[in-house]
Amino acid sequence: MKKALLIALAVAAGIVGKASAQEKISITPALVAAAEKEGEVTVQYSNPLDAMQAEVHDFTKAYPKIRVNLERKAGSTGVQSLLQELAAGVNRIDVFQGTDTGGNQALIDQNAFAAVAPANASELDKSARAMAPYLYYPDKNVSVVMYNPKFVSDEQAAKLRSWKGILDPAFKGKISLVEPSFGVTLAPLLYVVNTPGLGEGFLKQLKAQKPVIYLNTAQARDALISGQQPISWGAQWESVTLSYVNQGAPVHFVYTDPTVEWGGNGWGVLAKAPHPNAARLFFAWGMSNAGGLSLQGPKINMRSELTTLADTRSTIKKLSGQPWFRQPKNIWSPDLQDWIKNGPKYQQLWTKVMKQ
Amino acid sequence: MKETLPGRLPRAILLVLVFVLAGLPVLFVLLGSVRQGIKGGFTSLHLQKVFLSAAYLHPLLSTIELAVLVGLGGCLLGTVMAWLMSRHRPPGGRLLEVGIMSPVFISPFIGAIGWITLGQPNTGMLNVILARFGLPQINIVSYAGTVFIMAIFFAPYAYTLLRHSMDRLNPEMEEAAAICGANRVRAVFAIVIPLLWPSLLSAVIIIFVLSAEMFSIPGLLLVPHGYDNLSYAIYDKTTHWPIDQAEASAIGLILLLLTAIGMTIYAYSVRVQERFITIGPKSPRAPASGALTGASIASLVLILCYILFSCILPVAAIALRAMLPFFTGSFSLSDLTLANIQNTLSDDLALTSLWNSLIVTAVATVLLLAIAFFVALGRVRRPGPIATLTWIIASIPIAIPDVLIGLGLIGLYIRTPIYATLYIIILVMLARFLPVLVRLFETGLIQIGREIEEAAAICGATEARITLAIRLPLLAGTIRSAITIAGTQVFNELTASALLFTSASSVLPVVIFNYMFDGDYARAAALALVQIVILFAGLLVMGMVAFLAGIGSRRRRASSTPAKMDEPASIGRATASFRHSGPVLARASDEMNVNPEEMRYGARGKPI
Numbered sequence A: 001m002k003k004a005l006l007i008a009l010a011v012a013a014g015i016v017g018k019a020s021a022q023e024k025i026s027i028t029p030a031l032v033a034a035a036e037k038e039g040e041v042t043v044q045y046s047n048p049l050d051a052m053q054a055e056v057h058d059f060t061k062a063y064p065k066i067r068v069n070l071e072r073k074a075g076s077t078g079v080q081s082l083l084q085e086l087a088a089g090v091n092r093i094d095v096f097q098g099t100d101t102g103g104n105q106a107l108i109d110q111n112a113f114a115a116v117a118p119a120n121a122s123e124l125d126k127s128a129r130a131m132a133p134y135l136y137y138p139d140k141n142v143s144v145v146m147y148n149p150k151f152v153s154d155e156q157a158a159k160l161r162s163w164k165g166i167l168d169p170a171f172k173g174k175i176s177l178v179e180p181s182f183g184v185t186l187a188p189l190l191y192v193v194n195t196p197g198l199g200e201g202f203l204k205q206l207k208a209q210k211p212v213i214y215l216n217t218a219q220a221r222d223a224l225i226s227g228q229q230p231i232s233w234g235a236q237w238e239s240v241t242l243s244y245v246n247q248g249a250p251v252h253f254v255y256t257d258p259t260v261e262w263g264g265n266g267w268g269v270l271a272k273a274p275h276p277n278a279a280r281l282f283f284a285w286g287m288s289n290a291g292g293l294s295l296q297g298p299k300i301n302m303r304s305e306l307t308t309l310a311d312t313r314s315t316i317k318k319l320s321g322q323p324w325f326r327q328p329k330n331i332w333s334p335d336l337q338d339w340i341k342n343g344p345k346y347q348q349l350w351t352k353v354m355k356q
Numbered sequence B: 001m002k003e004t005l006p007g008r009l010p011r012a013i014l015l016v017l018v019f020v021l022a023g024l025p026v027l028f029v030l031l032g033s034v035r036q037g038i039k040g041g042f043t044s045l046h047l048q049k050v051f052l053s054a055a056y057l058h059p060l061l062s063t064i065e066l067a068v069l070v071g072l073g074g075c076l077l078g079t080v081m082a083w084l085m086s087r088h089r090p091p092g093g094r095l096l097e098v099g100i101m102s103p104v105f106i107s108p109f110i111g112a113i114g115w116i117t118l119g120q121p122n123t124g125m126l127n128v129i130l131a132r133f134g135l136p137q138i139n140i141v142s143y144a145g146t147v148f149i150m151a152i153f154f155a156p157y158a159y160t161l162l163r164h165s166m167d168r169l170n171p172e173m174e175e176a177a178a179i180c181g182a183n184r185v186r187a188v189f190a191i192v193i194p195l196l197w198p199s200l201l202s203a204v205i206i207i208f209v210l211s212a213e214m215f216s217i218p219g220l221l222l223v224p225h226g227y228d229n230l231s232y233a234i235y236d237k238t239t240h241w242p243i244d245q246a247e248a249s250a251i252g253l254i255l256l257l258l259t260a261i262g263m264t265i266y267a268y269s270v271r272v273q274e275r276f277i278t279i280g281p282k283s284p285r286a287p288a289s290g291a292l293t294g295a296s297i298a299s300l301v302l303i304l305c306y307i308l309f310s311c312i313l314p315v316a317a318i319a320l321r322a323m324l325p326f327f328t329g330s331f332s333l334s335d336l337t338l339a340n341i342q343n344t345l346s347d348d349l350a351l352t353s354l355w356n357s358l359i360v361t362a363v364a365t366v367l368l369l370a371i372a373f374f375v376a377l378g379r380v381r382r383p384g385p386i387a388t389l390t391w392i393i394a395s396i397p398i399a400i401p402d403v404l405i406g407l408g409l410i411g412l413y414i415r416t417p418i419y420a421t422l423y424i425i426i427l428v429m430l431a432r433f434l435p436v437l438v439r440l441f442e443t444g445l446i447q448i449g450r451e452i453e454e455a456a457a458i459c460g461a462t463e464a465r466i467t468l469a470i471r472l473p474l475l476a477g478t479i480r481s482a483i484t485i486a487g488t489q490v491f492n493e494l495t496a497s498a499l500l501f502t503s504a505s506s507v508l509p510v511v512i513f514n515y516m517f518d519g520d521y522a523r524a525a526a527l528a529l530v531q532i533v534i535l536f537a538g539l540l541v542m543g544m545v546a547f548l549a550g551i552g553s554r555r556r557r558a559s560s561t562p563a564k565m566d567e568p569a570s571i572g573r574a575t576a577s578f579r580h581s582g583p584v585l586a587r588a589s590d591e592m593n594v595n596p597e598e599m600r601y602g603a604r605g606k607p608i
Helices: A002-021 A029-038 A049-062 A075-087 A101-109 A154-161 A163-167 A183-194 A199-207 A217-225 A238-247 A276-287 A289-295 A314-319 A336-355 B005-032 B045-052 B057-088 B093-105 B108-119 B125-132 B143-167 B171-179 B184-213 B216-221 B230-239 B245-269 B294-322 B339-345 B348-381 B385-399 B402-413 B422-446 B450-458 B463-474 B476-492 B495-500 B508-518 B521-560 B569-579 B582-592 B596-601
Strands: A023-025 A040-045 A067-072 A095-098 A116-118 A139-147 A175-178 A212-214 A231-237 A252-254 A259-263 A266-269
Touching: A023 A276, A029 A040, A029 A276, A040 A049, A040 A075, A040 A276, A049 A067, A049 A238, A049 A276, A049 A289, A049 B508, A075 A095, A075 A101, A075 B230, A075 B402, A095 A101, A095 A276, A101 A266, A101 A336, A116 A276, A139 A154, A139 A183, A139 A217, A139 A238, A154 A163, A154 A252, A163 A199, A175 A217, A183 A199, A183 A231, A183 A259, A183 A336, A199 A336, A212 A217, A217 A231, A217 A238, A217 B508, A231 A238, A238 A252, A238 A314, A266 A276, A276 A289, B005 B245, B005 B348, B005 B385, B005 B402, B005 B422, B045 B245, B057 B093, B057 B143, B057 B184, B057 B230, B057 B245, B057 B294, B093 B143, B093 B294, B093 B476, B093 B521, B108 B125, B108 B143, B108 B216, B108 B294, B108 B508, B108 B521, B125 B294, B143 B184, B143 B216, B143 B294, B143 B422, B143 B476, B171 B184, B184 B230, B184 B245, B184 B385, B184 B422, B216 B230, B230 B245, B230 B402, B245 B385, B245 B402, B294 B521, B339 B348, B339 B521, B348 B385, B348 B422, B348 B476, B348 B508, B348 B521, B385 B422, B402 B422, B402 B495, B422 B476, B422 B495, B450 B463, B463 B476, B476 B508, B476 B521, B495 B508, B508 B521
Parallel strands: A023 A116, A040 A067, A040 A095, A175 A212, A175 A231
Antiparallel strands: A095 A266, A139 A231, A139 A252, A139 A259
8 A cells, every 4th residue: 555655656756747847938039040050851651741741831921930741650650760869879960740549658758759848838729739748749630431422422421320230231332441550540440449339349330331441541532532332431530531622522431420520630849859949839839829720721621629729621611511411410439548459459449350 | 712801791790791781680579579569578469369359351362463463464464564675775775775774763652642633433534535535434542453563673684683684685586496497485484484583583572572661652542442451450559549559560460471481382393593694795686776666666656655654644644733732533734833843843842852862862862772782692603501590581571561560670779869850760770672683793703704704803803803894894784773672662661661760861762752741742742742752863864974984895896896786785784894904804815715705705706
């Protein structure tokens, strides 16, 4: 008992210590001047290239003297690359953005990030701070079921709002899935395995629907638009879907009920960033209202985690008048600890059911 | 005579160079298979799982099955093309040759996307046309479709290896067989195939190995439908969290073993190299080029069909995708737009990456040619422990998937200033493509008789002089093929580059892949189109240089001999250069007590 109390005290002291060691970052003239002196910032990211370029465009408009070097290394591969660099003492990256929750935690475990807190941290939704003070998630990912209205009518697609709707015999042979290897593909799987009445049995029934299993979400979208597999289930997210809708692609979507929602990209400032001030400026800008508005821009279409920011996304406004479009009703957010601890186990279960 | 230490020194330096370029990354892969994590100790667990359990038996069998089918299919296609080109000389030979080689200018990933656009069920462009005429549809998203695409993609490798061998094959032997009563089929099996055996085997083995480790086409077409192979297993272990590079390396060892077996078979088969010499002091008689006969027209039609399916249709599909925002299977002309191509040409990232790609391609191609030539020369002309070891080390990376070579290079150079620069991208290209180039030069050198070089040596020509005056001119065709293959492969390489690139060293295929990964197929296709156009332009320039060189050599020949010279262009250029070694030949003929003109033209007055 005494031992447990001592451990609890030590853990509490550690948490307090960590919290007190947090560096508060606000955008001050001094930070801007120091960042401009450094002149550049290198960002390793996972987002789509187009979205990231739009974000950088907005940042550079505000801070034209700072060049942003973009390095796209998505998901687990990017995490592994950064882990290798850290182990070798190579410090090239200033800011990291990653969608792989398990990988993000591995980076935190290796002390990759500086413990920081943006000045407006309290304005961020709780889910944005799940990995604070090392990683913050300024954008919210929302899982959707995408379909091609030329091959699946809106009436039929209404069934897809229910999680079990995908098991309707009418959808057999029309479905594509994507191997659950990162955020957008793992989050719905977490809901499935953690929900009574779904679980392994549901996966087996889904397998019986003869889905095609793609390696990445882009293949699934391409197959959907060309009509090969007109339903992409458990693999698409709201922002990317909206960009297709914007382009006029034959794409409609529904939110399942409950809708799976989680922090999209974890942003962290590398502890040994070669451009520490520019890194902090980029990070603080990303967490600010200006960053939030950029995320909601027409090329990115992300929901901001800033509770103080209204949803300004023009595409959502346009869709509001469409008969097939309905905003999500109930939200389900995955438990990050479960994700980190059991994610690989759930992936194995999925592979066992779907691939064997 | 025992060789002196200074004589061995260049070969020892070459061995060290090849070991650093090709051996060390492979060594890191091997070490990686027994390491436990980034900072962990050593373990044999991964090797046990891969080699002592049945965990990877099914992927292994699937890999072998696909690679054998593609190896045979690609070799058959390449052999047929080489045979038609060499023996029937259809009109437009040079242009046709470019067409036959064209699949290597297209990255397999892009080619597969082109074919999916053409041949996916129902909405594929070809299927829409077939359906309109009430004809049965094709399904390229199938096992047969995958074998077909991979075979046409790899056929140029077989063509390259076989074309020059066939050109050097003297038809008099077949004529002699015919006089003795052998029909055409018997002549092919009794004479042609045995003489071409090293090239055929080399082609099958190279295509087998490349197919076994290829991920892009099976990954796009077969894996989504439940197919399992070793390259997918490696992809899985290197991209899905928790990443297990050690197990991926251990899986890579299976591919290494497969290649080792293939190479052993190859080495055994070509042990008596002299059996396959088809160039000697007496040159083969080649049929006339461009003459319109029934056979040459039929050959032309067959070759055009091949070019249509291997290049024109997939490139047209890519071009179409570049002009459409998205592909739904149906479109009208008003949907077409050049916006994607315009955006691509004004995109800083694309332009920087293009520039980087050009630098990498130029530097890596020159280095590859030089190193591969000397490795092959050592293997063919100075066989010994050092040369054999150099050849083995240079050949090993062919068996290691690109992704593992990339990981090996990261492990090797991460603590050096080379890491995160263009230099490491160049190094990965050298490691990756050295085996292919070595094999190409080796095949070319095997078929050049030693007599010519020995004659020059007797006259006092140094090794350097023999190389410059005899070997390189006789290898002109091989060198041209080597430049084509090295240049295009380096320019198109994606997998290893995607691991090694940084913001400062991004190359074009990585940008294309990133657009593709995002689902922006239109911009990816636009960039791919730019890539293809640049490769074709490069080839065109090379063809024009070769053509002008050919004109020059023909003029020189016209002024020196009245004999009609209708030998293949590459041999023509080689002989033209060879003739410039007149003084050397004169001295050699004195030594050998042979008439110089007889030596020059052979016993029957045919030009060498």
